[in-house]
Amino acid sequence: MQTAARAMSITATPAVSLDGVGKVFRSADGEKKVHALDGIDLTIAEQEFLCLLGGSGCGKSTLLRMIAGFETPTTGQVAVRGEPVRGPGPDRGVVFQDYGLFPWLTVAENIGFGPRRRGLPGADVDAAVQRFLSLVGLERFATTFPAQLSGGMQQRVAIARVLANDPAVLLMDEPFGALDSLTRETMQHELQQICDELRTTVVFVTHSVEEAVYLADRVVVMGGGPSVGTPGHVELVLPVALEHPRDITSPEFNELKRELLAVIHGTSTAALR
Ligand SMILES: Nc1ncnc2c1ncn2[C@@H]1O[C@H](COP(=O)(O)OP(=O)(O)O)[C@@H](O)[C@H]1O
Ligand SMILES: [Mg+2]
Known part of the structure; x- marks a missing residue:
């Protein structure tokens, strides 16, 4: 019963909600305003x-x-799982166009970076690395450095690295x-x-x-x-x-x-x- 109620409350809370969100940028001298967004209401x-x-x-x-x-x-609220951002x-894991990998770390070290930083035990970090390496089909490239990979492969590493944090x-x-x-x-x-x-x-x-x-x-x-x-x-x-x-x-x-x-x-x- 308790579990069912909890499951329901989890599904009822949106992953992301944007409520009347707007954004105005100011130019460097503060003179000019750039009205980038207005009135964004979205529930994801x-x-x-x-x-x-x-x-x-x-x-x-x-x-x-x-x-x-x-x-x-500038106006409105953004929340993730009900918590204001x-x-x-x-x-929240972010992937950009330009991969953003750590060039001095291997593929496996890039993927293990987040779990290690969160203080997971070594065995759990290794398990996460293996799981996400295999998920993106890069098992054979664990010890390769990003610069040696194609763009598509680098982006696979970036996706695996973000997913390893379980966002x-x-x-x-x-x-x-x-x-x-x-x-x-x-x-x-x-x-x-x-x-x-x-x-x-x-x-x-x-x-x-x-x-x-x-x-x-x-x-x-x-x-x-x-x-x-x-x-x-x-x-x-x-x-x-x-x-x-x-x-x-x-x-x-x-x-x-x-x-x-x-x-x-x-x-x-x-x-x-
Ligand atoms: N830091 C900033 N300072 C001033 N204006 C910005 C800034 N970031 C984005 N903008 C302006 O906000 C508008 C929306 O930009 P952006 O979100 O990058 O659009 P898109 O991703 O759809 O191309 C653009 O006119 C852009 O020039
Ligand atoms: Mg853009």
């Missing part, structure tokens, strides 16, 4: 894969950085943006499988409509941005109910792509219903 459920999709400058990275705790909202923390939320800012298109497709497929297996909650920033439709349970289309004269905001939230792995050539897939593109290019009001 446990185990959900959410994509933030939009063109350059609409505030995707700023939103992700506020969830990560690297930026503070006050700064970065191990409950509540995985935050990814255009993580495959620097990869060639074939590697990128492989990585999208692998990430989807890993998140499915681990049941990880993910917030994934992309400007690729296809990437969003391939990965997301829900796509949040963002628009606006200081360069177009309105603060960044949510234009549309579109659920994607297709089975995984998704067939990017199917009519259903392409219909969703068309709908999102219409919103992004501002050609459809029907899609905004």
